[in-house]
Amino acid sequence: MKILVAIKQVPDTATQVKVGADGKAIDTAGITWIVSPYDEYAVEEALRIKEKRGQGEVVAVSLGPDRVKEAIRSCLAMGCDRAIHLNDPAWNDADTLTTAKALAAVIKQEAPQLVLCGRQAIDDDMGAVTAQLAELLGWPCAYWIMEETVDADGKSVRAARQAEGGLEVFDLPLPAILAAQKGLNEPRYPTLKGIMGAKKKEIKDVKAGDLGLGAEPPQLAVIGLEALPPRPPGRVIQGDVPAAVKELVRALREDAKAI
Amino acid sequence: MPNAFWCFVEDDRQGMPKKVMAEVLGEAARLAGGQPEAVWITDKASDAGLTQLGEWGAGKVWVLENAAFAPYRSEVWVGAAAELAAKESPRAIFGPVTSRQREFVARLAARLGVGLAADCVGFALEGDRLVATRPIYAGKLLAKVAWAKGPCVATLRPNVFRPADAQPGRTAAVERPAVSIPGATMTFVERREEAATGLPELAEAEIVLSGGRGMKAPENYVILEDMARVIGAAVGASRAAVDAGWRPHRFQIGQTGRTISPKLYMGFGVSGAIQHLAGMRTSKIIVAVNKDPEAPIFKIADYGIVADLFEVVPELTREFKRLLEK
Numbered sequence: 017m018k019i020l021v022a023i024k025q026v027p028d029t030a031t032q033v034k035v036g037a038d039g040k041a042i043d044t045a046g047i048t049w050i051v052s053p054y055d056e057y058a059v060e061e062a063l064r065i066k067e068k069r070g071q072g073e074v075v076a077v078s079l080g081p082d083r084v085k086e087a088i089r090s091c092l093a094m095g096c097d098r099a100i101h102l103n104d105p106a107w108n109d110a111d112t113l114t115t116a117k118a119l120a121a122v123i124k125q126e127a128p129q130l131v132l133c134g135r136q137a138i139d140d141d142m143g144a145v146t147a148q149l150a151e152l153l154g155w156p157c158a159y160w161i162m163e164e165t166v167d168a169d170g171k172s173v174r175a176a177r178q179a180e181g182g183l184e185v186f187d188l189p190l191p192a193i194l195a196a197q198k199g200l201n202e203p204r205y206p207t208l209k210g211i212m213g214a215k216k217k218e219i220k221d222v223k224a225g226d227l228g229l230g231a232e233p234p235q236l237a238v239i240g241l242e243a244l245p246p247r248p249p250g251r252v253i254q255g256d257v258p259a260a261v262k263e264l265v266r267a268l269r270e271d272a273k274a275i
Numbered sequence: 276m277p278n279a280f281w282c283f284v285e286d287d288r289q290g291m292p293k294k295v296m297a298e299v300l301g302e303a304a305r306l307a308g309g310q311p312e313a314v315w316i317t318d319k320a321s322d323a324g325l326t327q328l329g330e331w332g333a334g335k336v337w338v339l340e341n342a343a344f345a346p347y348r349s350e351v352w353v354g355a356a357a358e359l360a361a362k363e364s365p366r367a368i369f370g371p372v373t374s375r376q377r378e379f380v381a382r383l384a385a386r387l388g389v390g391l392a393a394d395c396v397g398f399a400l401e402g403d404r405l406v407a408t409r410p411i412y413a414g415k416l417l418a419k420v421a422w423a424k425g426p427c428v429a430t431l432r433p434n435v436f437r438p439a440d441a442q443p444g445r446t447a448a449v450e451r452p453a454v455s456i457p458g459a460t461m462t463f464v465e466r467r468e469e470a471a472t473g474l475p476e477l478a479e480a481e482i483v484l485s486g487g488r489g490m491k492a493p494e495n496y497v498i499l500e501d502m503a504r505v506i507g508a509a510v511g512a513s514r515a516a517v518d519a520g521w522r523p524h525r526f527q528i529g530q531t532g533r534t535i536s537p538k539l540y541m542g543f544g545v546s547g548a549i550q551h552l553a554g555m556r557t558s559k560i561i562v563a564v565n566k567d568p569e570a571p572i573f574k575i576a577d578y579g580i581v582a583d584l585f586e587v588v589p590e591l592t593r594e595f596k597r598l599l600e601k
């Protein structure tokens with residue numbers, strides 16, 4: 017069974033980010049990059065499906081500039097068999113729909129039975145690519161999945177998605193697309209052997225033209241980035257616990273009107 | 276009506292719209308400078324629900340009611356919604372951030388070939404152009420975004436927008452358009468209900484109490500639940516507490532959990548790691564109780580108490596009880 021995992025490289029969650037010179041993107045100097053955490057759950061799940069079935073192929077796909085190779089390598093080090101790097105300046109201003117169109121074109125060429133994505137990339141937090149891919153491919157889709165099992169014949173997948181108030185379980189005929197939620201699994205760390213082996217695995221560079229796509233302006237454009245408005249300075253309430261608690265409740269009621 | 280602001284209804288699956296719809300309708304009315312329209316895809320719309328939407332300011336409710344719409348499947352909803360959108364050409368399509376609307380609205384935007392702005396915290400009209408503001412990079416920055424063409428599709432973060440005041444007697448015109456209902460390929464197996472806590476849902480609650488590693492053990496969350504019952508709060512947790520197995524993942528607040536924006540957030544034994552702040556920094560009032568005066572959460576807290584939470588929590592519960600009994 018062939019499984020494709022779409023991954024995104026994002027700034028490390030602890031990195032400081034600053035607005036760049038054009039005011040529309042961040043200044044990438046000095047940023048540490050990681051694979052978006054939800055995508056690691058997707059990679060892990062794909063590898064587990066392959067291992068459980070004892071055969072198959074896991075292909076990692078990522079869209080982004082040259083630096084994205086590093087994120088692709090870590091997925092190869094985790095155990096993905098090969099990778100595709102969608103690397104073209106035509107995608108510099110890609111919004112979720114442009115990204116989904118590029119990924120959908122690759123998926124049509126690769127024809128996997130299952131596509132896994134992370135619930136959302138933690139840079140722009142849009143959380144839309146999985147659903148938009150499902151739409152462009154005309155596939156069923158389950159969001160925020162907490163567990164899944166592919167049936168023995170590889171014809172369908174049973175997935176439990178997180179919904180308000182409970183888990184909803186569905187059978188999806190394959191091919192299908194799933195968005196991984198935290199809690200699906202515990203991603204493995206690459207082993208030294210995995211890291212060494214990753215250097216020999218194939219990463220195919222693909223340009224928009226290779227997929228028959230042109231440079232389309234994005235449907236959603238960033239017109240400016242701003243720092244957060246600073247929060248008003250806070251106050252540590254002094255005194256022994258009973259006195260501090262009394263004062264806190266008074267302040268919440270009378271000053272903040274929060275209770 | 277062409278150029279209308281549409282608000283997709285999130286309901287409780289029992290025929291009543293959730294109260295977050297007052298916020299979505301309120302913001303849509305402000306931007307439209309008139310009455311927005313609600314679109315309700317459901318297997319059961321109730322008269323009480325239609326009345327509620329009218330009182331919250333919907334001028335019209337489009338009711339798409341069919342057994343095939345439950346349980347929610349994007350492949351079924353999107354076809355019906357897109358057919359109506361093609362006929363009616365709304366100017367904007369809004370929904371609240373909920374697990375299903377995040378998927379549905381994104382898929383609908385792809386069907387319509389338009390941009391999507393998810394999890395917005397602000398909107399402005401610049402001349403004729405709608406501009407949305409949304410947090411990015413774990414809420415460290417705000418992005419202003421605009422659409423190349425309409426309809427402008429967006430989801431709105433709960434508890435951020437001013438809710439419409441319910442006006443008793445105000446009613447919505449109800450229209451039940453005929454739309455074709457796409458066949459489903461995914462089949463429903465079962466729903467596993469979570470054990471009911473009797474407390475509000477984390478994402479929608481106006482007050483959230485959050486317990487971190489400082490809670491020390493799963494059984495200690497009882498003291499937060501006691502306080503929560505007194506003030507009508509939800510109880511969440513940090514990732515440290517979730518990863519320790521003290522609370523299920525659905526209660527995690529932060530970058531890899533829920534994003535919340537309550538009127539009041541109170542953290543107990545939470546250090547305030549950047550990834551935790553990502554999920555709660557747009558809260559209106561932040562209270563921190565931590566025994567370490569250097570804990571980073573104090574940097575963004577409006578009120579802090581440096582003390583042992585096990586002394587503070589029972590005292591605070593008593594004090595809230597006293598206040599609310601008055």
Ligand SMILES: Cc1cc2nc3c(=O)[nH]c(=O)nc-3n(C[C@H](O)[C@H](O)[C@H](O)COP(=O)(O)OP(=O)(O)OC[C@H]3O[C@@H](n4cnc5c(N)ncnc54)[C@H](O)[C@@H]3O)c2cc1C
Pocket residue numbers: 029053486487488489490512513514515516527528529530531532533543544545546547548549550551554564565566567570582583584585
């Ligand atoms: C990729 C990634 C994603 C992440 N996503 C999230 C996320 O979504 N949400 C999240 O929360 N974290 C997330 N984290 C983890 C985050 O970095 C922190 O490790 C975590 O938030 C710490 O939780 P905590 O504050 O409960 O624990 P700690 O940092 O250990 O803090 C415990 C605090 O409790 C205080 N304390 C202890 N005992 C008491 C007492 N008796 N009374 C009062 N105070 C007491 C201590 O002084 C301390 O400040 C993520 C990390 C990574 C790398």
